[in-house]
Amino acid sequence: MAYSREYPTILLGIVLLFWFVKPTLAFGAGNIAGISSIEGQNWRHGDIEDALLKVMMARAVGGKRFDKLMVSRVYFGNWLRDYSQAIDVGTVKSVSAEAIRLLLCVLGFITFGYGSKEFEVTADRLGCYRPEDHIDNPKDYAENEDARQYHRALRGPVNEEVELAIDPETGMKNYIANENIGIMTSAAHCRKLFTDAINLGRRYGQSGNKDELYECLRLIGTGLHCLEDYFAHSNYVELALIEMGERDVFPHVGRNTKISLEGANDEVYPIVTGTFGGVDFLHSVTGEVSDKLIQSEIQDLENTLQQSQNNDLSVLRELLDKIPDGLIGGDKKNKVNEIQDNANAAQMEQTSISPKETEEFTRQVQDIFRQIMPAIEYHDDLLKTISEAVSRIPILPKIIEQLEEQLSVFVFQVIAPFVVPVIEQIKNELATGASEIIESSKNEQHVVFENDDASDPTHSMLAKDHFTNILNEVAGRAASKVVSWSVPQLMEAIDDDSVDINRTLNKIIYGVLHHPAQRSMGPDGASEGREIIFGIVEEWWGQMSSRQQDEYRQKLSREGVENGQNHKEGQQDCGHGCGGKLKIKKNYANTAPETMEDRIAAAAADHICGG
Structure with missing residues (x-):
C-alpha cells in the first residue's frame, strides 16, 4: 500500500x-x-x-x-x-x-x-x-x-x-x-x-x-x-x-x-x-x-539521537577493559576511540546540502552511511561474539545486558551528528x-x-x-x-x-x-x-x-x-511497537524470574564491572 x-x-x-x-x-x-x-x-x-x-x-x-x-x-x-x-x-x-x-x-x-x-x-x-x-x-x-x-x-x-x-x-x-x-x-x-x-x-x-x-x-x-x-x-x-x-x-x-x-x-x-x-x-x-x-517516530528518533550526543563513554571503556581479551580479542578500547575519532573528523568536513539538490544530497547521504556503519558493525560484532560465550560463562548474561546498553549509547553518539541534520533538512521540506x-x-x-x-x-x-x-x-x-x-x-x-x-x-x-x-x-x-x-x-x-x-x-x-460502526469507539491505534516512545530492542535483557544463580552471577558481574 x-x-x-x-x-x-x-x-x-x-x-x-x-x-x-x-x-x-x-x-x-x-x-x-x-x-x-x-x-x-x-x-x-x-x-x-x-x-x-x-x-x-x-x-x-x-x-x-x-x-x-x-x-x-x-x-x-x-x-x-x-x-x-x-x-x-x-x-x-x-x-x-x-x-x-x-x-x-x-x-x-x-x-x-x-x-x-x-x-x-x-x-x-x-x-x-x-x-x-x-x-x-x-x-x-x-x-x-x-x-x-x-x-x-x-x-x-x-x-x-x-x-x-x-x-x-x-x-x-x-x-x-x-x-x-x-x-x-x-x-x-x-x-x-x-x-x-x-x-x-x-x-x-x-x-x-x-x-x-x-x-x-x-x-x-x-x-x-x-x-x-x-x-x-x-x-x-x-x-x-x-x-x-x-x-x-x-x-x-x-x-x-x-x-x-x-x-x-x-x-x-x-x-x-x-x-x-x-x-x-x-x-x-x-x-x-x-x-x-x-508525537511522531521521526521526532522520537531525533530526540533520542540528540540526547545521546553528550553521553559519557567512560562506562563502556571501563566495561570493555574488564572483559578478558581471550573472549573477544584485545584492543577493544582503542577500537572505540578509533571509530569515534574518524567520525569526529568526518563531521568537521560535513557541509549542508539541500534535499532539493538530489544528486549532491544522495552522495552526501552515501558518505554518511560510510561514517556510521563502522559503529553499528562494531556494536553487532561485539555483542554476537560475546553472546556465543554466554552458555559457557555464567556471569556473562549480566555483563552483556550492561554492555548492550552502553554499546547502544556509543552508536547513537557516533551517528547523531550525521543523522540529526538529515532529519532537520527533510523536516524543512515538509509542508x-x-x-x-x-x-x-x-x-x-x-x-x-x-x-x-x-x-x-x-x-x-x-x-x-x-x-x-x-x-x-x-x-x-x-x-x-x-x-x-x-x-x-x-x-x-x-x-x-x-x-x-x-x-x-x-x-x-x-x-x-x-x-x-x-x-x-x-x-x-x-x-x-x-x-x-x-x-x-x-x-x-x-x-x-x-x-x-x-x-x-x-x-x-x-x-x-x-457510518463507521465497524470501528470500536474510544480506541486509538498506537505507534511502532505499540507503546508510544521508540525504544531500542534489547536482545540480551533477562526477563525471566531471578534465581539464586542469577543473583550470584549479578554480584560477580557487578564486581567485575565496578572494579
Whole structure:
C-alpha cells in the first residue's frame, strides 16, 4: 500500500511514515507488549510472526524451535515490506531514496537491536513500494503515470481491463492470484520468494554458509508479509461470514457484482482488496484520519539521537577493559576511540546540502552511511561474539545486558551528528497538505455504496489493519495460523530435496489465497489450509454470545460500515511497537524470574564491572 498521488506537499510518505506516531502499515509493524490486555485481540505483523516460536526449524538449520533471534531474522523481511512503502512516487520526486533509507537504517537498528550484516537495510533489500507485496488493488496507481520515471523499481501503468477483472475460476481479482495471464500477481510474487528461500535453505544445508541461511529467512518473512496481508486487506472475512449464513454482512462491493463460481451453492460476491488515495494512505499509516496526531517516530528518533550526543563513554571503556581479551580479542578500547575519532573528523568536513539538490544530497547521504556503519558493525560484532560465550560463562548474561546498553549509547553518539541534520533538512521540506489530501479523495471512499457495479473499494473502508476495526482480531488469528501452517511445509521442503517445490507452494499459496466458497477445493492439497482458515472464522464467530453476534451484525451491515460502526469507539491505534516512545530492542535483557544463580552471577558481574 502506498501514497502515489501528486499533491503540493511532496514528502507525504516520509512525513506520515515517521512524523506521526502511528506507522501501522499493513497489519502494522511491531508487536503488542506481552503484558498488554489487548495481546491476542489486536494484531501486528510482529505478533503474527511470533507464531514461529512454536515451529521447528529445518534439520539443516539445527532442527530446534525457532528462537527469538531466528524469528527476528524472518521478521526483518516482513518489516522491510512495511517500510519500503516510504520509497514511492510521492517521496522520491523530491527526496533522495538514500535519505529515506538512512532514516530506516537507524529505525531498523532501534527495532532489532542490530543494524549490520543480515540486519542491514540495504537498498536492494528495502526496495520500494510494490502493490503485490501487500495484495493492494493497483487501480489508478501513480495517477496512471509510469512511476518508473521516478524510480526504476516502481511498477508501470495498470492494465485495468486485465488486472482488475474477476477471475471466473477463483472468484478473485486477477492481480491477486491469476498466474495464467502474464501479469504480476501476489501469488507469483510469493512463489518466487519462497522458491528462492527453499533453494537457499537447501544450499545452506550443504555449505553451512550463514549468509545463505539468513537470506533464506528474510525471504520467508517477505513472503509471509504478503500472505498475512490477505486477511487484513481483502473482504475474505466478510465473505466467510456470508458463507456461514450471515447474509446482511456488507461485502465491500456493489450489489450487482455477484458471480457464478464453481463450488458455490449460489452466486457469490468476488474477493477484492482496496485501492489507495490520499485518505487511504493516511488511514494506513496513522490508523485513523484525524487531526489529533501525536508525537511522531521521526521526532522520537531525533530526540533520542540528540540526547545521546553528550553521553559519557567512560562506562563502556571501563566495561570493555574488564572483559578478558581471550573472549573477544584485545584492543577493544582503542577500537572505540578509533571509530569515534574518524567520525569526529568526518563531521568537521560535513557541509549542508539541500534535499532539493538530489544528486549532491544522495552522495552526501552515501558518505554518511560510510561514517556510521563502522559503529553499528562494531556494536553487532561485539555483542554476537560475546553472546556465543554466554552458555559457557555464567556471569556473562549480566555483563552483556550492561554492555548492550552502553554499546547502544556509543552508536547513537557516533551517528547523531550525521543523522540529526538529515532529519532537520527533510523536516524543512515538509509542508502542511494533509487536509488537502483528505479533501481531494473523500469522494472515492463511498464508491461501493453509491455504485452497485463497483468492485474496487478503498483501502481505508475495507482494511482491517488497525485495532479499532472489529475484524482485526479474526484477521490476525487467521494470519497467525497461516504462519504456523505454512512454515513447517517450507522447512520440510528445505530438508528434503525430493519435495516438489511448485506443488508445495501451490498448497501454501492457494491454501491461503482463495474464495471461502471454494474452501473444499484447491490444487495439491490446498483445501487443507482453506478449511483451517475458514475454521478460524467459524470459531471466532461461535465464541460470541447471541447478543454480541447481533451487535456485530449491525456493525458489519451496509449501513453500519458506511457510518463507521465497524470501528470500536474510544480506541486509538498506537505507534511502532505499540507503546508510544521508540525504544531500542534489547536482545540480551533477562526477563525471566531471578534465581539464586542469577543473583550470584549479578554480584560477580557487578564486581567485575565496578572494579
